[in-house]
Amino acid sequence: MKRIHAKEALGLDDGETCKLGGWLQEIKNLGGIAFMKVRDRSGVFQVVLSEDEMGSESFESAVDIPRESVVLIEGEKKSTDQTDLGFEITPISIKVESEADKPLPLGVVDRVDSEAGTRFNNRFLDLRKEEKRLIFELRDLLLKGLRDFFAKEDFIEVNTPKIVAAGAEGGATLFELDYYNEKAYLAQSPQLYKQMLMSAGFENVYEIGPAYRAEDFSTVRHTSEFISLDFEKSFIESSDEIMDTTSYMITHALSFVEENGKEKLEKLGVDLEIPEHPFKKLPYRECINILEELGKDWEDEPEIGTEEEKMLGEYVKEEYGVDFFFITEFPTKVKEGTFYAMRKDYDPSLTTYFDLEYKGQELVSGGQREHRYDVLIEQMEEAGVDLDAFNSYLKCFKYGMPTHGGIGLGVDRLLQQMLDLSNVKESILFPRDPERLEP
RNA sequence: GCCCUGGUAGUGUAGUGGCCCAUCAUGUGGCCCUGUCGAGGCUGCGACGCGGGUUCAAAUCCCGUCCGGGGCGCCA
Numbered sequence: 001m002k003r004i005h006a007k008e009a010l011g012l013d014d015g016e017t018c019k020l021g022g023w024l025q026e027i028k029n030l031g032g033i034a035f036m037k038v039r040d041r042s043g044v045f046q047v048v049l050s051e052d053e054m055g056s057e058s059f060e061s062a063v064d065i066p067r068e069s070v071v072l073i074e075g076e077k078k079s080t081d082q083t084d085l086g087f088e089i090t091p092i093s094i095k096v097e098s099e100a101d102k103p104l105p106l107g108v109v110d111r112v113d114s115e116a117g118t119r120f121n122n123r124f125l126d127l128r129k130e131e132k133r134l135i136f137e138l139r140d141l142l143l144k145g146l147r148d149f150f151a152k153e154d155f156i157e158v159n160t161p162k163i164v165a166a167g168a169e170g171g172a173t174l175f176e177l178d179y180y181n182e183k184a185y186l187a188q189s190p191q192l193y194k195q196m197l198m199s200a201g202f203e204n205v206y207e208i209g210p211a212y213r214a215e216d217f218s219t220v221r222h223t224s225e226f227i228s229l230d231f232e233k234s235f236i237e238s239s240d241e242i243m244d245t246t247s248y249m250i251t252h253a254l255s256f257v258e259e260n261g262k263e264k265l266e267k268l269g270v271d272l273e274i275p276e277h278p279f280k281k282l283p284y285r286e287c288i289n290i291l292e293e294l295g296k297d298w299e300d301e302p303e304i305g306t307e308e309e310k311m312l313g314e315y316v317k318e319e320y321g322v323d324f325f326f327i328t329e330f331p332t333k334v335k336e337g338t339f340y341a342m343r344k345d346y347d348p349s350l351t352t353y354f355d356l357e358y359k360g361q362e363l364v365s366g367g368q369r370e371h372r373y374d375v376l377i378e379q380m381e382e383a384g385v386d387l388d389a390f391n392s393y394l395k396c397f398k399y400g401m402p403t404h405g406g407i408g409l410g411v412d413r414l415l416q417q418m419l420d421l422s423n424v425k426e427s428i429l430f431p432r433d434p435e436r437l438e439p
Numbered sequence: 440g441c442c443c444u445g446g447u448a449g450u451g452u453a454g455u456g457g458c459c460c461a462u463c464a465u466g467u468g469g470c471c472c473u474g475u476c477g478a479g480g481c482u483g484c485g486a487c488g489c490g491g492g493u494u495c496a497a498a499u500c501c502c503g504u505c506c507g508g509g510g511c512g513c514c515a
Binding site: 305410 | 440449450451452464465466467471472473474475476477478479506507508509510511512513514515
């Protein structure tokens, strides 16, 4: 007999036999009668064990099965109003496919909390909890929603190398590795490759892939390995086009999640607000003014740091009732390392670069790139970049490069903020940070 | 990199110099219980991260070390 899920058994007639399988969540033994709670992907079903009907020996061996063992139950379906799913199983046979050790290093349904470190050390058990699995089912919907948008907008999905010879930014955040006796790095960003594809004439591309940063951080919004969504568009007139695409993309993806994940969102208690296109734009300089009005006082140069981001997030929420807003026209000084950022013609102290903030946290960074070879070289020299390391990148600017721009978005952060998760690591199956390489 | 916090049974905690051969819960073992769903009752098991030091006395104070959590910088 083929094994079916608990939800499917719901459709069976009373008295029909079926085979169900899953993880033995708990046994409530009342003496003479006992109830097994078995969990599969679709839900938790109940198996009724009666000593009178089974005989003492099989009753005793059944109630002795350790929690979280994998069991296969063949039995008769019986409707009842005494369980959540509306039925229970009277077993004909109970097979232990894989017995769980005792005690569990992490309780799946225990009435005590566990620390995040303990949970991540035993992530396979942690992920058995419905509320954890739902995060990843919603992540799946989010990625589907994003891909759905790009398909509609005529973008092609690409994959660029993750083993690279040079980084997009400074060297301090690069993971170094040995590449056939040559020095190589894990890619921080697909930035330079996306640009080369613009020169190749692909026009609209996007990539969803890992990015690596060797930063020594300790925050709830950083990880050493994250999934970056990057897109790049050619023949743009200004960075406004990039911002437009970004806000369409996000409204589309969040609507997709809401439409297809209503029940999941509800189970997690998330009230997902779908933003309206276009998103609010606040120039950097204006943000500084707002912050000053809010009572912010700088000793030196005014800057938008983490605290300021949160203040601005609260401000736009109150003032405009929105979770998303762009900080535009980043000063060239703030974007010092970003040598490929195009500056404003009318004021080279400003760039075309912007950030997108979601609930007071940085989610996206992007802008128009400098496509003019000579200007790019100047900016690289100014940034103190070793030009030789970027030969293969620079070459593509010499033989026909259209105007272009794009963004990088932290997918894990988007999910984190969307579901109000306390730490970005909760949105990653097996997160990496300076202290964690396993599991 | 700087700063703040913490490490006590499998899990989560109480205990800040003697009242601690360490509290409670959960778990786990044994026993009782025929409709549980945070089942219930009785009973047992199980821990002070590591190394030094101070003291008559250290889970508690000091130093070092290892390992968590968080803030800032930085960033997606």
